[in-house]
Amino acid sequence: MRGHFNYLRPDCVTECLDMLDQYGNETAILAGGTDVMISLRTGVKKPRIILDISRLPETRQVEPYGETVRVGSTLTYSELIDHPVIRQEFPALCAAMGCVGSLQIRNVGTLGGNIANSSPAADSIPPMMLRDAEIIIQKKGSSRIQKLEKLIVGAYSNTLEPNELITGIILTKIKKGYRESYQRIGRRKSLSIARINAAILGRLNDSGVIEDARISVGSVAPSPMRMTNVESHLKGRKPELKTILEASRMIAQEIIDLVGVRHSTEYKQPAIAGLALKCLEDVFLDSSVN
Numbered sequence: 001m002r003g004h005f006n007y008l009r010p011d012c013v014t015e016c017l018d019m020l021d022q023y024g025n026e027t028a029i030l031a032g033g034t035d036v037m038i039s040l041r042t043g044v045k046k047p048r049i050i051l052d053i054s055r056l057p058e059t060r061q062v063e064p065y066g067e068t069v070r071v072g073s074t075l076t077y078s079e080l081i082d083h084p085v086i087r088q089e090f091p092a093l094c095a096a097m098g099c100v101g102s103l104q105i106r107n108v109g110t111l112g113g114n115i116a117n118s119s120p121a122a123d124s125i126p127p128m129m130l131r132d133a134e135i136i137i138q139k140k141g142s143s144r145i146q147k148l149e150k151l152i153v154g155a156y157s158n159t160l161e162p163n164e165l166i167t168g169i170i171l172t173k174i175k176k177g178y179r180e181s182y183q184r185i186g187r188r189k190s191l192s193i194a195r196i197n198a199a200i201l202g203r204l205n206d207s208g209v210i211e212d213a214r215i216s217v218g219s220v221a222p223s224p225m226r227m228t229n230v231e232s233h234l235k236g237r238k239p240e241l242k243t244i245l246e247a248s249r250m251i252a253q254e255i256i257d258l259v260g261v262r263h264s265t266e267y268k269q270p271a272i273a274g275l276a277l278k279c280l281e282d283v284f285l286d287s288s289v290n
Helices: 013-026 036-042 077-081 084-089 091-097 111-117 125-130 228-234 241-259 265-284
Strands: 006-008 027-030 049-052 062-065 068-072 134-139 142-147 152-154 165-172 178-185 196-204 210-218
Touching: 013 027, 013 049, 013 134, 013 165, 027 036, 062 084, 068 084, 077 084, 077 091, 084 091, 091 125, 091 178, 091 196, 111 165, 125 178, 125 196, 125 210, 178 265, 196 265, 210 228, 210 241, 210 265, 228 241, 241 265
Parallel strands: 006 049, 027 049
Antiparallel strands: 062 068, 068 165, 134 142, 134 165, 178 196, 196 210
């Protein structure tokens, strides 16, 4: 590890915000450390202060509020996967978190850290986008709530200021009858970064017509994104195989149009379509899902 730094561990959010207000520009925040420790070792980050937020009690709760659930930002993936409310309400998010790294990484990595790192390949981001995730951000003297899709503005880039801290994530519950799926392609089944990932959520009405469709894709553009054009295309249609195939191809083509034709397009375009097809089949054709 390169350089020297001071290590600080606040006991509450108020103390943490005081420290960020004073030292924010010189600070690297440590939650689980799965990303920041690599940056320290490689010299990408050379902070004067490491601020350990892993034991802030205010950021370690799961709190249902009516139609939403507030998730503390420093809860680990393993803690969230094992939590009964998260397992019941957010199956696609649980599936995505179960794909992160290894068991050891999931035991320390946090949902807030995944958001703050803003990797294009982050497993947790697409399923959270489907639930209209809002991020609770605090700094000394004020707080704000920002939509997840507005917070992340590019690869490893977001709107967080040096003196701000993610303290929670607000996720929306869904009504009975919804189904969702998360799928990814990686080099291996574990300990791999997603080459492509996708989450899809949907619901049929009493007539068997697609009433709602939400699609989010990651690791193929600078940041994960909702496929709103394809969502609109699906709504009001019968979930026939022809419709699902058409939608999967539309997803792939829209992404290629966005990022441009590259040497990997010959592989990625059918891979994206195939992954999207698997999710769409899970949600709209396979009655065993959820």
